[in-house]
Amino acid sequence: MSNVWRRHRGWITPAIFILPAIVLFGVVIVASSLQSVWISLHEWDGFGPMQWIGLGNYEELFADPQFYTSLKNNVIWLVIFMLAPPLGLGIALLVNQQIKGMRIVKSLFFVPLVLASVAVGVVFTWVYTPQFGLLALLFSAFGASAPALLSDENLVTFAVVFAALWPQIAFCMVLYLAGLNSLSEDLIGAGRVDGARGWNMLRHVVLPQLTQVSFIAIAITAIGALRSFDMISVMTQGGPFGSSSVLAYQMYEQSIFSYRFGYGAAIATILFLIMLVFIVWYLNRIMRAEDRSA
Structure with a gap:
């Protein structure tokens, strides 16, 4: 046994740590x-036996107008949420300056990140209240x-998205x-x-070194937009x-309140496939960009 360990410990040790x-x-x-x-693929209320119906849930889903409304709202979330990475970069460049009092400004911008989404939703519900909210005071x-x-059914999605955009930024x-x-001082010095x-320093020296950070920011922002749930639950209940x-809230509503776990699982599967397509497409673009720059 000890001989086997000595011969293969190069991969056994990491495997033991990775296995859990x-x-x-x-x-x-x-x-x-x-x-x-x-x-x-079943009709199921979450308690009794499941009844096989094949693609019946998907056929009903694609004929459901609410599905397309939820899908459209997910697209709106995704498009508006894409403002978060460039705005976050702009604020980061601002608060990263060595200016007196900038630490206080940085902490103010950091506040939304430590707040729970439920708290943000409650705050913005008050802000949007037309009788006595902050928006009412401004108007x-x-x-x-x-x-x-x-x-307002035409504006409500945008109101919720912009509320959720604040902590995402x-x-x-x-x-x-x-x-x-973590930027390379040598590259910055060479650029100077x-x-x-x-702008030339930002475009040709700083941004190329932030490629990996941008990849993480865009990927997490997109996934957050597609699985949006908590703000909608707190502010509008759909x-x-x-x-x-959105699809995540429709899945929750159908599963928990309508006891249609099979239908809710069908919505979850469609949402998973949408995320999978986006991630594969985005990874493919990143890999091609890295190959061109290599």
Whole structure:
């Protein structure tokens, strides 16, 4: 036994440390995902026996107008959330300056990140209240009445997305601050010698060194937009009339309140496939960009 250990300890030791994580990932993620796909092929209320219906849940889903409303809202979330990485980078560049009092400014921008999403949702629900919220105070200063954003089916999704965008910008800012603190001083010094200043320094020296950070920021932001749930649950519960619902909330609503776990699993499977397509496409673009720059 000792001879086997000595001959193979180069890979056995790392395998022992990695094995618990692999088992946990396999049980919690892979097995759960496969089980969700299996449940989506059944009619099930979560308690009694499952009844096989094949693709019946998917046929009903693609004929459901609410599914397309939720899908459209997910696209709106994704598009608006893509503002978070560039805005986070801009704020990170600002607060990274060696200016007196900048630490206080940096802490103010950091506040949304440490707040729970539920707390952010409650705060913005008050902000959007048309009778006495902060938005009402701003409109009243100009002699106008604030719109009831959370009651308007055409505006409610945008109101919720911009509320959720606030902590997402803070998250991207923290990522870029970490990236800025690890920049190569040699490359920056060489850029200064070559006359790079301002935009040219940012474009040709700083941003290429932040490629990996940008990859993480965009990927996490996109996944966060696609699986958005908590802000909607706190602020609108999918209303009015389902106009602010997204796929994740529709899945929750169908499974928990309507006791249609098979239908909810079908929505979860579609959402997983959308995320998978985006991740594969994004990774492919990143790999091609790295191959071209190599």
